[in-house]
Amino acid sequence: MWKKRIQGPPEEAGVRIPDAADRRGIPDEWNEVHVESVRKKARRQIVFTALMFVALFAGMTVFFCRYAILRKSELFDNDYNSRDLLLEEHNRRGRILAAGGEELAYSDEDNNRYYPYDTLFCHAVGFSALGGSGIEEYMKYELLHSDIPFSSKLACDREEIRYPGNDVTTTLDLDLQSYAWEALGDLRGAVIVTEPSTGKILAMVSKPDFDPNGIEAQWEYYRTDQSGNAVLLNRATQGVYPPGSTFKIVDAVELLQEDPSAIYDFSFDCDDGIYENGEESIHCFQNEYGAYEVHHQQNLAQAFAHSCNSAFAKIVTEDLDEDRFRKTLERMYFDKPLPYDLPCAESSSQLLEDRDISVHNLMQVAIGQGTTQVSPLHMNMITMAVANGGVLMRPYMVDHVSTAEGDLLQQYNPRQAGTLMDGETAYMVRQLMRAVTEVAYDEETGMDVWGTASEFNDTQNYIAFGKTGTAEFGDDEDSHAWFTGFTVDAEDSEDGDPQLCITVLVENGGVGSDKAVPIAKQILDRWYGQ
Numbered sequence: 001m002w003k004k005r006i007q008g009p010p011e012e013a014g015v016r017i018p019d020a021a022d023r024r025g026i027p028d029e030w031n032e033v034h035v036e037s038v039r040k041k042a043r044r045q046i047v048f049t050a051l052m053f054v055a056l057f058a059g060m061t062v063f064f065c066r067y068a069i070l071r072k073s074e075l076f077d078n079d080y081n082s083r084d085l086l087l088e089e090h091n092r093r094g095r096i097l098a099a100g101g102e103e104l105a106y107s108d109e110d111n112n113r114y115y116p117y118d119t120l121f122c123h124a125v126g127f128s129a130l131g132g133s134g135i136e137e138y139m140k141y142e143l144l145h146s147d148i149p150f151s152s153k154l155a156c157d158r159e160e161i162r163y164p165g166n167d168v169t170t171t172l173d174l175d176l177q178s179y180a181w182e183a184l185g186d187l188r189g190a191v192i193v194t195e196p197s198t199g200k201i202l203a204m205v206s207k208p209d210f211d212p213n214g215i216e217a218q219w220e221y222y223r224t225d226q227s228g229n230a231v232l233l234n235r236a237t238q239g240v241y242p243p244g245s246t247f248k249i250v251d252a253v254e255l256l257q258e259d260p261s262a263i264y265d266f267s268f269d270c271d272d273g274i275y276e277n278g279e280e281s282i283h284c285f286q287n288e289y290g291a292y293e294v295h296h297q298q299n300l301a302q303a304f305a306h307s308c309n310s311a312f313a314k315i316v317t318e319d320l321d322e323d324r325f326r327k328t329l330e331r332m333y334f335d336k337p338l339p340y341d342l343p344c345a346e347s348s349s350q351l352l353e354d355r356d357i358s359v360h361n362l363m364q365v366a367i368g369q370g371t372t373q374v375s376p377l378h379m380n381m382i383t384m385a386v387a388n389g390g391v392l393m394r395p396y397m398v399d400h401v402s403t404a405e406g407d408l409l410q411q412y413n414p415r416q417a418g419t420l421m422d423g424e425t426a427y428m429v430r431q432l433m434r435a436v437t438e439v440a441y442d443e444e445t446g447m448d449v450w451g452t453a454s455e456f457n458d459t460q461n462y463i464a465f466g467k468t469g470t471a472e473f474g475d476d477e478d479s480h481a482w483f484t485g486f487t488v489d490a491e492d493s494e495d496g497d498p499q500l501c502i503t504v505l506v507e508n509g510g511v512g513s514d515k516a517v518p519i520a521k522q523i524l525d526r527w528y529g530q
């Protein structure tokens with residue numbers, strides 16, 4: 001009978017331990033054997049089931065960790081992923097601050113995002129909505145996480161409020177950004193101001209601009225706008241333009257690397273404002289009356305200060321070693337990604353792309369025309385390297401991340417990107433850039449020599465160095481106006497430490513010295529309290 005009991009349903013499951021009533025009439029020794037067998041079977045099944053769960057759980061953990069590690073950025077960059085939403089549910093997005101602590105972006109308790117300076121920082125700081133841009137997008141991970149102490153989190157739990165996310169402090173200077181924004185006015189273009197010794201970006205303005213507070217309502221309009229305004233484009237980093245005569249900085253670097261004595265003994269006679277090489281010719285700047293400027297006999301500093309096209313066409317077509325020049329261009333980040341963490345455009349060099357370049361195109365390379373194109377950020381980097389003795393510091397815009405309670409989590413330190421030219425060359429190019437901003441007396445001719453940015457000649461509190469550029473494009477349109485340069489404190493000598501590096505680009509702005517120089521000067525005059 002007991003055999004039947006343990007074999008037949010419903011006790012077949014075997015985990016039921018027979019009680020005393022079940023054992024009535026069955027010999028004790030038989031009962032003990034039976035009970036022990038049932039217990040063993042039960043234990044085995046419990047252990048097996050438990051092991052199954054452990055194995056399954058471990059497998060899932062490994063899978064999700066691997067997935068999360070390998071695809072962390074992908075997970076995080078998906079705007080609609082549940083992790084973002086989950087983080088936003090628990091945490092209030094952190095603040096973005098200027099270098100002086102001013103709030104550039106903050107969120108309320110319901111995670112609505114506000115930008116107190118409206119359009120002023122729109123391209124640099126960006127926006128968090130619609131996938132994000134600028135620092136908002138780049139630092140999303142840090143802003144959405146909260147690293148306040150556990151006790152503070154408990155206090156938030158008690159009050160049933162979100163944990164405050166981490167704060168991101170930028171390198172951006174509120175005053176300098178305001179000066180740059182105001183100086184550019186309603187013009188299309190970009191201004192970028194950096195610190196050459198560290199690579200800190202102090203100001204970054206692109207126009208036309210937009211109000212990130214209302215971005216969602218305007219999005220469709222901006223996205224489909226065909227006017228060429230390209231409001232959402234950060235022209236400072238993502239716009240590329242022919243560099244015009246600012247490219248003569250690069251020509252000069254190459255000439256002085258190949259032949260340092262050229263700083264003393266270079267000589268060129270721009271006798272009728274035209275340079276001819278075989279069938280090809282190039283002319284110097286054509287003024288508003290249609291006449292070509294004639295620069296007469298010049299040394300290198302004069303040719304650079306006057307921005308003499310003929311002299312530089314001669315240098316590039318006759319004096320330079322093409323292959324060495326190509327290597328220099330590669331070292332200067334042409335045709336490759338810039339050392340910068342946020343989205344930015346690659347510059348292109350006609351010389352690198354055309355291995356069998358014609359004399360005509362080589363002349364175009366010399367004066368920054370043709371298919372050579374650079375971004376204002378890249379031109380600023382080249383200028384920073386000249387100012388900093390040839391060493392380029394990697395440009396960066398985030399200084400540190402801290403908890404909402406002010407505890408430092410991560411400090412971003414200056415980093416070298418590379419050496420763009422040797423120190424001796426940098427020093428000589430620096431002297432050329434000083435000649436551009438001066439009015440110098442020429443003993444040979446007995447005449448004053450006006451550099452193309454000689455408006456800087458009267459500055460009181462700082463010494464300016466620079467290069468202008470006028471980049472022609474298309475047939476009927478205006479030219480783009482460029483200025484790129486740096487400053488030294490007036491109490492220092494001309495060889496003193498560089499303080500600010502500034503690059504101004506005005507789209508369709510006309511002549512660089514007419515349009516871009518006054519903008520750069522206005523910004524620097526205000527900064528130096530002039």
Ligand SMILES: [Zn+2]
Nearest residue numbers: 270284295308
């Ligand atoms: Zn000339």
